[in-house]
Amino acid sequence: MLNIIAISGSLRAASTNSALVAALAANAPADCRVEVYDGLGRLPIFNPDDEGERTPPEAARLIEAVTRADGVVVSCPEYAHGVPGGLKNALDWLVSRDAAVGKPAMLVHASARSLYARAALSEIMRTMSFALYEEVALEIALLGKKPVEMEAILAEPTNRQAIRGAVRAFAGFIRGR
Numbered sequence: 001m002l003n004i005i006a007i008s009g010s011l012r013a014a015s016t017n018s019a020l021v022a023a024l025a026a027n028a029p030a031d032c033r034v035e036v037y038d039g040l041g042r043l044p045i046f047n048p049d050d051e052g053e054r055t056p057p058e059a060a061r062l063i064e065a066v067t068r069a070d071g072v073v074v075s076c077p078e079y080a081h082g083v084p085g086g087l088k089n090a091l092d093w094l095v096s097r098d099a100a101v102g103k104p105a106m107l108v109h110a111s112a113r114s115l116y117a118r119a120a121l122s123e124i125m126r127t128m129s130f131a132l133y134e135e136v137a138l139e140i141a142l143l144g145k146k147p148v149e150m151e152a153i154l155a156e157p158t159n160r161q162a163i164r165g166a167v168r169a170f171a172g173f174i175r176g177r
Helices: 016-026 055-068 084-094 115-127 148-156 157-175
Strands: 002-008 032-037 069-075 104-109 131-139
Touching: 002 016, 002 055, 002 104, 002 157, 016 032, 016 104, 016 115, 016 148, 016 157, 032 055, 055 084, 069 115, 084 115, 104 115, 104 157, 115 131, 131 148, 148 157
Parallel strands: 002 032, 002 069, 069 104, 104 131
Antiparallel strands: none
């Protein structure tokens, strides 16, 4: 059983990215467990002076979750042509750790319009030595949809199949490393 942690880069209650990672967890193949990380908004701002013995509890929880996971999936909105500060902050907590080094990671998308954030996030994660899986791109257009609409779109058989297929392909990438 592979353990995958899924992180939404959005803090919005009705986030399309959070809906997408929740759908990944709900539709994961039987041999994969996808756990949604929910602590992004509780992470303190990264400060290198707080590493080590002084690591705040939520940062320690994130570091442990990523370390323990076989892979990481990130769904990220784009703010002002960049990665939202909360997600960048979470990644900053991992920079000086071994948690990211060689860790398989996959980006998934809830909007076709996040091209700048995708490029920036890919660059950040490669620099951190994540092993980015880029063979299968999961993109389900949820931008501008209300929660009920998102739920209906994510429940469509073709989208559920695409989600399972993307996680299955990512699992193959993880196992092949």
